[in-house]
Amino acid sequence: MSAPLLKLDQLRVSYGHVEAVKGITLEVQAGEVVALVGANGAGKSTILLALSGLIRTLSGHVIWDGQDITRWRPHQRVSSGLVQVAEGRAILKTLTVLENLELGAYTQPGKPDLEAIFHRFPILKQRAGQLAGNLSGGEQQMLAIGRALLAQPRLLMLDEPSMGLAPMVVGEIFEILREIHLQGITILLVEQNVRQALKLADRAYVMETGSMTLGGTARELVDDPRIIAAYLGG
Amino acid sequence: MLAQQIVNAISLGSVYALFALGFTLVFGILGVINLSHGGIFMLGAYAALLLISKFFLPFWIAIPVAMIFSGLVGLLIDVLILRRLRQRQASHLMPMIATIGAAILMTSLAQGLFGSEARRFPLEMFNDENLKLGNITIPLLQAGITTLSILLMLLMVWVLKRTRLGQALRAIAESPRAAALLGIPVERLFYLTSFIAAALGGTAGILIGLSFNAISPFMGQPMLHKGIAAIILGGLGDVRGAVLGGLFLGVAEVFAITFLSSEYRDALSFGLLFLMLLWRPQGLFGASATRSA
Ligand SMILES: Nc1ncnc2c1ncn2[C@@H]1O[C@H](COP(=O)(O)OP(=O)(O)O)[C@@H](O)[C@H]1O
Ligand SMILES: [Mg+2]
Numbered sequence: 001m002s003a004p005l006l007k008l009d010q011l012r013v014s015y016g017h018v019e020a021v022k023g024i025t026l027e028v029q030a031g032e033v034v035a036l037v038g039a040n041g042a043g044k045s046t047i048l049l050a051l052s053g054l055i056r057t058l059s060g061h062v063i064w065d066g067q068d069i070t071r072w073r074p075h076q077r078v079s080s081g082l083v084q085v086a087e088g089r090a091i092l093k094t095l096t097v098l099e100n101l102e103l104g105a106y107t108q109p110g111k112p113d114l115e116a117i118f119h120r121f122p123i124l125k126q127r128a129g130q131l132a133g134n135l136s137g138g139e140q141q142m143l144a145i146g147r148a149l150l151a152q153p154r155l156l157m158l159d160e161p162s163m164g165l166a167p168m169v170v171g172e173i174f175e176i177l178r179e180i181h182l183q184g185i186t187i188l189l190v191e192q193n194v195r196q197a198l199k200l201a202d203r204a205y206v207m208e209t210g211s212m213t214l215g216g217t218a219r220e221l222v223d224d225p226r227i228i229a230a231y232l233g234g
Numbered sequence: 235m236l237a238q239q240i241v242n243a244i245s246l247g248s249v250y251a252l253f254a255l256g257f258t259l260v261f262g263i264l265g266v267i268n269l270s271h272g273g274i275f276m277l278g279a280y281a282a283l284l285l286i287s288k289f290f291l292p293f294w295i296a297i298p299v300a301m302i303f304s305g306l307v308g309l310l311i312d313v314l315i316l317r318r319l320r321q322r323q324a325s326h327l328m329p330m331i332a333t334i335g336a337a338i339l340m341t342s343l344a345q346g347l348f349g350s351e352a353r354r355f356p357l358e359m360f361n362d363e364n365l366k367l368g369n370i371t372i373p374l375l376q377a378g379i380t381t382l383s384i385l386l387m388l389l390m391v392w393v394l395k396r397t398r399l400g401q402a403l404r405a406i407a408e409s410p411r412a413a414a415l416l417g418i419p420v421e422r423l424f425y426l427t428s429f430i431a432a433a434l435g436g437t438a439g440i441l442i443g444l445s446f447n448a449i450s451p452f453m454g455q456p457m458l459h460k461g462i463a464a465i466i467l468g469g470l471g472d473v474r475g476a477v478l479g480g481l482f483l484g485v486a487e488v489f490a491i492t493f494l495s496s497e498y499r500d501a502l503s504f505g506l507l508f509l510m511l512l513w514r515p516q517g518l519f520g521a522s523a524t525r526s527a
Contacts (some may be wrong), residue, residue: 052414052415053414054411054415073421074414075414075417075418075419075420077417078417079417083417086411086415090409092404092405092409092413093408094404094407094408095401095405095408099404103401103405103413103416103418104416106398106416106418107416107417147416151416
């Protein structure tokens with residue numbers, strides 16, 4: 001196997017005295033879709049925030065494309081193609097849809113290719129001049145994804161993109177993720193919707209209270225009795 | 235008579251607005267109330283005075299240099315104090331107390347260096363001609379002061395509304411975290427904001443020093459109170475609000491002096507502030523004081 005695009009090596013993160021991530025090791029190969037699943041409070045978002053450089057790690061390393069980026073600043077990570085759609089979408093509600101998109105390309109030189117995004121998400125074109133706070137949940141998620149794509153991600157991390165969305169919209173979002181993947185973007189997906197996540201993913205990791213408990217190909221995990229009992233309601 | 239007072243009010247108000255604009259930028263973008271803004275205002279005035287009366291620089295060089303100097307003082311306060319408190323995710327109270335300390339330090343420093351007496355610009359250097367518009371007389375100096383304040387404010391509004399930098403700053407104002415996820419160098423733009431805000435504050439100091447022709451180590455404190463009043467009137471963190479709040483204070487003061495007496499100046503403006511807070515606790519433009527982390 002070639003060197004992974006992203007590797008977490010014994011990563012530990014704590015909030016004060018509470019250790020939220022207790023030595024996690026994880027790999028993502030270029031071209032893969034990797035899912036990270038687990039119950040609420042397991043530490044999934046904490047891992048993604050640490051990967052984006054928004055919280056400091058206690059110990060361990062983040063190796064990105066062969067480089068140790070553990071101490072890089074958030075904007076350096078985004079510039080290098082490590083891009084996140086955060087939990088709750090992190091839409092700038094007081095800015096317009098267009099401004100949100102333009103800021104997505106903040107790290108990119110030259111004019112952003114908005115037409116490609118508008119082609120994929122026609123609703124964003126219709127709403128370009130409106131405040132992003134007025135969009136529906138599903139539209140906000142599309143804006144968040146479109147905005148992240150404008151940063152030219154090599155690895156797109158998504159934190160619970162289906163959260164709070166109607167089932168039909170969830171299907172739409174996963175369809176979009178599938179297309180993005182086919183376009184050649186590697187994906188690290190955090191999801192509570194394990195069934196959908198395992199359908200999309202090549203491999204998956206399962207977390208419980210800060211530790212990795214299970215890992216394997218999505219195909220194996222779908223049939224794993226522990227997964228079925230805990231997450232697939234079987 | 236009335237027209238003359240309106241001109242004076244706009245002139246004074248525009249400088250207050252400039253001061254309040256810097257103050258509100260820091261609050262809106264860094265989420266911090268920087269109580270050393272009055273100290274920076276005072277140091278800016280002394281810097282210009284020193285450059286003009288000791289180094290004999292012409293004022294059109296002295297003023298920009300003093301502006302940059304003020305900006306650097308603000309940057310220094312950010313790097314030495316505010317940055318550390320940010321890193322520790324200190325409560326809102328800590329930066330307020332720390333910047334009060336910085337303000338006291340600046341006042342003592344100015345007292346030690348320049349004495350407690352008020353100092354004056356050698357105003358002979360300015361053209362003392364007047365502009366006449368009908369029966370309104372505007373001294374050229376006053377016209378220049380007002381024009382510079384208004385131009386600087388328009389420039390800031392343009393930057394915030396129309397440029398990429400302004401977009402990024404507004405993104406940080408809403409959520410530093412969301413901004414960081416977009417690849418905006420948040421920490422760097424905090425420094426820049428502190429610099430710009432302090433440069434505006436220092437400029438206000440120079441302009442007030444020129445228009446009253448008096449500079450003292452203690453001029454910062456009353457100005458800080460006016461700045462606080464202006465940004466609360468306008469709505470905390472809101473740029474339009476700060477500008478209107480500043481103008482409003484200028485108008486209130488000039489009219490208090492004209493129609494009541496100068497002793498009632500502050501009583502009237504702060505009385506109005508009190509009424510405003512009863513009517514609209516969030517200020518003219520304030521949505522609410524919440525923002526995500
Ligand atoms: N800002 C924070 N301060 C303190 N504890 C936190 C903070 N954020 C998350 N935690 C705690 O860290 C643990 C992991 O949280 P999180 O990473 O959000 O889990 P997940 O995304 O898997 O639901 C939880 O116990 C949570 O309560
Ligand atoms: Mg989470």
